[in-house]
């Protein structure tokens with residue numbers, strides 16, 4: 001186990017964007033029905049009332065891709081994690097609009113929630129779409145995907161759990177490949193630890209669209225966990 005496991009990964013900055021009146025109402029009135037408590041153990045059966053697979057979305061932004069995927073996969077329990085309050089408000093308005101039942105939300109640091117609330121073998125899949133790339137070298141330690149993160153999440157993932165990551169920052173994509181190459185338990189679905197084509201069911205996210213307009217490519221990586 002690396003020494004950094006004890007060190008907190010602070011992968012986000014708290015942005016202070018203003019909320020729209022709709023988002024404000026959503027946080028006040030709708031969030032209590034969908035919010036999960038970061039002080040309590042995650043118990044999927046109790047929370048969702050079923051034994052469906054559990055898929056996390058860490059850093060869902062405004063939640064548009066999470067909503068899209070959750071609507072297409074009603075038999076999966078989705079748990080979104082996001083610290084940006086207007087984004088949470090935006091997601092809640094969509095949950096209300098489309099009457100979505102299979103999403104719950106941690107408005108909290110996903111790494112902390114994972115560490116403290118999730119038990120071993122409790123997660124079937126994890127989506128991490130366009131995590132903050134932390135371009136500057138001195139900020140690389142703030143990247144979400146790093147050895148300490150994989151060491152922490154690995155026991156919590158079920159055998160054959162899927163991790164799907166996408167980024168539009170080539171150097172971060174290469175960093176992710178490098179990190180995973182140190183964990184032989186994670187098998188890339190592509191030969192040579194390579195990038196894969198964007199699956200049709202993953203919508204283009206708001207953040208990704210911004211990158212496309214700047215001429216960035218997107219890089220998808222999919223790994224399956226083989227613990228044995």
Ligand SMILES: C[S@@+](CC[C@H](N)C(=O)[O-])C[C@H]1O[C@@H](n2cnc3c(N)ncnc32)[C@H](O)[C@@H]1O
Pocket residue numbers: 011012013058059060061062081082083084087108109110111128129130131132144205206207208
């Ligand atoms: C670049 S945005 C991408 C948002 C979205 N996935 C998309 O593709 O549009 C990254 C998001 O991750 C969130 N984030 C970063 N680290 C996080 C953490 N540890 N826990 C929860 N959210 C986090 C940030 O607040 C931000 O909204």
